[in-house]
Amino acid sequence: MIATPTLPRLFLELFWQLTILLVPAFFVTVMPPPLALLTVLFFGLLMGIAARLGFLSVGRGCARLMVGAVFGLGFSLGRVLFEYWGILIAIVVIIGGLACVSKWERRLGLVSDPVKGPSAWGGSEPQLTPEGEPIRTFNHGEIAMGGPTYCDYLFPDGVLLQGLGASSVFSSDGRYFAAPVPSRQSWGLVVLDRQQRRIYRCDNSEFWELDTLDLNSLSGRHSPLVDNSVRQTRIDELLQTASAADLVPVADLWLEPGWYPDDIAHTFERRSADGQQCLVGNVVLPPTFRDLPQPLEPLRSPRYAISVNGQPSGLLMAADTALVWGTNHRALVCRAQEQTGHPGGDRYWLWQVDQGWRALPSPWVKSDAEPSFYWHDVVGLDEHHARIGSYLDYPRPSLGRYGYRLDSIHSDTEIQAGHDAQGRLQVAGFQLTRMSIAMPLDSQGRRGESFIETQPMLDGACAHLIWLCDNSEGLGAYRCQIGDWQLPGRWLLDHRVSDCGRYLALLPFADSMTVATHAAVVDVKARCLLEGPSMWVARLLDFRNGLLSLAAITGRLDQDLNGSALQRFNVPAPQIGGDPSFFHSDEHSRLFYNTVELRVSDSQLCSVTPWRLADRPQAATAEGDFIQPSPEQRDAAWLFGSDTEYADSWVRANTPRLGGYLLTASGCALTDLAPSMIWSPDGRYLALTRMATDVTELCGSYRGWQLLLLDVQEHSLRVHAQWLGNRPLFEGFDDEQVHVRCFERDWEAEDDEDPGSVHSLSLSLLLQLPTEQLICLDGFWLSASQAHLAPHWRALALPAISHFEHKSL
Known part of the structure; x- marks a missing residue:
């Protein structure tokens, strides 16, 4: 590994670099601009002479002096030209001069572009070995959306390495092949000794991209997303600390131990219930694996040549394929394919004692207009019918309980199955x-x-x-x-x-x-x-x-x-x-x-009515439409349309709801509310909450909850100036205070151990907040900014709170 310089040495080197930059800059600054320009040209001439004579280190030193002189030239012009346009000219001269220095350095060969290897994001994986033979790469993937890629490498001698990064290199003598192992946590590094067919897995997470591998060291870079800093290590030290394993020959492949199934059964048998009939399967492996699209597929999903009562069938099937014997034990049905390779793949086959094997047609003719469903395993067989297991899809609305399409779900999932007393969603499995x-x-x-x-x-x-x-x-x-x-x-x-x-x-x-x-x-x-x-x-x-x-x-x-x-x-x-x-x-x-x-x-x-009656304040994660009456049933609040910030069809039981619409029996109509609310004892005031997902005032947070106070008698609205804590849950509203419990997290864990803390807000102070007077349009009291929604409120069906209207204030 490269020796780490000591702290005093770092300070000394920094002092020296500043010195050779600042000293010429100071002396050139006090010179007249013509003389300053000649100084810059002089250092450039010295660079050229040193490079021609082969003194490259001297030339690089002159380049640093020339950089200082360029700054001095710019400062000299700025000192002479006092106007603002003079300062602009000085800046242009400095930038242009530095560009000329860089170009002159490259032309003289004093600097060279660093050698960079293949990108960790793929696209430049090696296609040939150092000997000029082709390398096959396949099974490409990403460790995260848009993240570094990985793939499998199949070398011409049959060595197959799986799940390695795209930034891979060969050593200068062709003996070693190295590649990183991308990961969401800690990266790895793999080195292959091609001569001994030995693989080394190194405990080294520093290399994301590899540049060069020579006889002594491996060079690369760490995390181009962060600083792209250079990493280098000695190859002998790297291999000494690595875990090594010899590759194992499998057919015409060389595989890493543990990276392929080595316990496949070579034969299996299935007998009828009466024991009179017996199906036997013997594994069939291809003569060569290298040329297959997936070389390990015959090992991962082996196929077996089947025979019944010793009579070959000419069919291949998987060992775990469902096979059903008939009720009379003289017939069977299974899924298999012909050994000759039928283009349709697996089909249903019927075997009968007296008639042998016969292919069955597809069991169902689909219609695109009908529900989507699939079939696969055989589940039963009698004298007249074979029964094929199937299922209907689950047509889930695209936005939870409603939507503008039906998503076709083809697996068991979770659905909404009720609510607890505080409106939290209860989840159940759906088959x-x-x-x-x-x-x-x-x-x-x-x-x-x-x-x-x-x-x-x-x-x-x-x-x-x-x-x-x-x-x-x-x-x-x-x-x-x-x-x-x-x-x-x-x-x-x-x-x-x-x-x-x-x-x-x-x-x-x-x-x-x-x-x-x-x-x-x-x-x-x-x-x-x-x-x-x-x-x-x-x-x-x-x-x-x-x-x-x-x-x-x-x-x-x-x-x-x-x-x-x-x-x-x-x-x-x-x-x-x-x-x-x-x-x-x-x-x-x-x-x-x-x-x-x-x-x-x-x-x-x-x-069934699409809303529920709430007899207590609801949680911030409460789901669905509900009506919350006032204590004396003189008014009621109907909240509907609230959803998670994702607004999708996934069941998110522990996520807060927002964006709800509120209508009281007394006609107050508000928007963009969370489910947490509580009535005052006399039913005049309704404490509400609003969840914002784009809060910039909160340090380290992007969301927050506000408290609002609605006066249904005066038809006015007040907004508390301070942000509440997470997931507010009202616990009481008396003649003097509003009591609300807030939590540390903005989402609710299943085994939530966060008890939260109760905050008490003075009603008298809340009533001193600035008041927004609602305006009456078509019998609805709306915020002035929401007046354009009056036609929509008017068109809304109101079955939910109609029976409270005659008791409203």
Whole structure:
């Protein structure tokens, strides 16, 4: 390693550098400008003579003196020319003179550009060995978005190194190859001895980019994002402290121990339940690995040649592929591919004792208009049908409970499943709607030959959805049958079994429509059909705790408008039975999807109000719309439309909400509020909070909470001048003070141990704050800056607080 200079030596070197710069600058400054110019030229001449005679160190010393003289020339001009334009000329002379010195140094060969190796961000990885043979790089990736890259290197002799950085170099004699190992935490360094096929992993995080590797040392740089400072180390010291391992020969590759699967099974067998039939698989490896797109793929996902009862099949399958024996133990179905390499990859294959192997067609013919779903593993086989496991996607609205598209989710996830007393979101796991495709063994692969079997319900019963026809929009009409009970009517493919297994939610089929006109629920136990209220239903979402969630279309919003809680759409959906073209794609507007809940109770399917009644102050992380009445029920506050700062569909239970809209029964309408609020005992004052994400007054923070005081009797608003702490939670409001608890963090941990601290604000002092008088427009009291929103407030449906209005102050 390079010796670190002592502190006195550093001071001495700094003093010397300043001396050779300041001394000529001082003496040249006191000279007349013509003589100063001659001095500069003299030092330039000395540089040229020293360089011609080979005295490079003397030439570099003269260059430093010339730099000082250039500054002196500029100061000399500034001393003679007193006007402001003279100072400008002096600055120009200094800048131009320094540029000339630099150019003269390079022309004389006194300085050279530093040698820089490949970038850590990729694009210049070595493509050839020092011997001129090609190197293959693949599996490129980034350690972070836009961060340094890594890749795999395959050398012509079969050495495969994985996950190394892009800035790699060979030693000058070609024996060693070195590359950093990018990481989010501590970087590493790898050195390959190509002669001995030995790899060294060095405990060195200093090198991000490598420049040169000679017989003695490795040179590079650390973190171009920070200072790009030079690093250098001796190669022998580096290898002595590294962990070394000899590469292992695997087929025609040389691999690092532990970087490849070495425990693959060479054979497996699967017997029928009665033990009479036996499928055996023997691993098949290619003769060469180097030429494969992924050289290690045969080891990571090995394929096996299968035979049944000793008879070869000519098929290859993976050891973990689902394989199902028939109920009579004389047949099986699995996924496999022909050894000759069928272009379609894996297919479903049927084996029967008397008939041998036969390829089955794809089990389902998709329609783009129907819900997205996939199928994969075989789950059952009887004398007439093979059953293929499948699932429906989860069509989550793009902005949580509403949105302007339905995101197609193809994995189990988390969803909103209720609220605690303070409005915090309760999260539950969501499982996709499982089902199976029952494919006839004699299927020709035509649409409608297979039918859908739902997941089991009460007593293990499954509903069968049997295709009948498609409408003009490509949606299929299905007959629904549960045992010997055939439901009246025709239904869509979309369905959902309730968590208790008693109910099955369906959507009725309609000619020339892409959406349903209502939802229906089958009560399997009571053997009856419940129909919900009329609405335009796009998809079923969830069915738990007796609540059926739907994605309903309630309107369209023009593309040039931004949706808000006051204006989710500007074109309402037509009445049931209206023009179906409303739901077609339109480049000028987008459909608005709203989550609607229906409750199953007393043999009815009734709508659930989209808001909840809060009997206590809500947390700053409270989710959803709610009404908080005043203590004596004389007024009420309805908060709606609040969301996280991300405003997306992800469940963020511990993140504060902001941007909410407030309407009181007494007509006060405010915007941009957080959920935390509390009424005064007499219901005259309402303490509110507002969350700002662009606060610059707070040191080390970018967000803050404000306290506001609304007087619903005088229709006025006061804003507290000081910022509150994080996530304010009101704990009391008496005749004298407002009590609010604030926390250290602005987000709430699941195992939160932050008790916070309570602050008491004097009501009398709050009432002395500057007052903003609200103005009355169309019966709503608005801030003057929000007067333009009056039409939107007027158009808002007000079912939530209408029953409080006759008690308002």
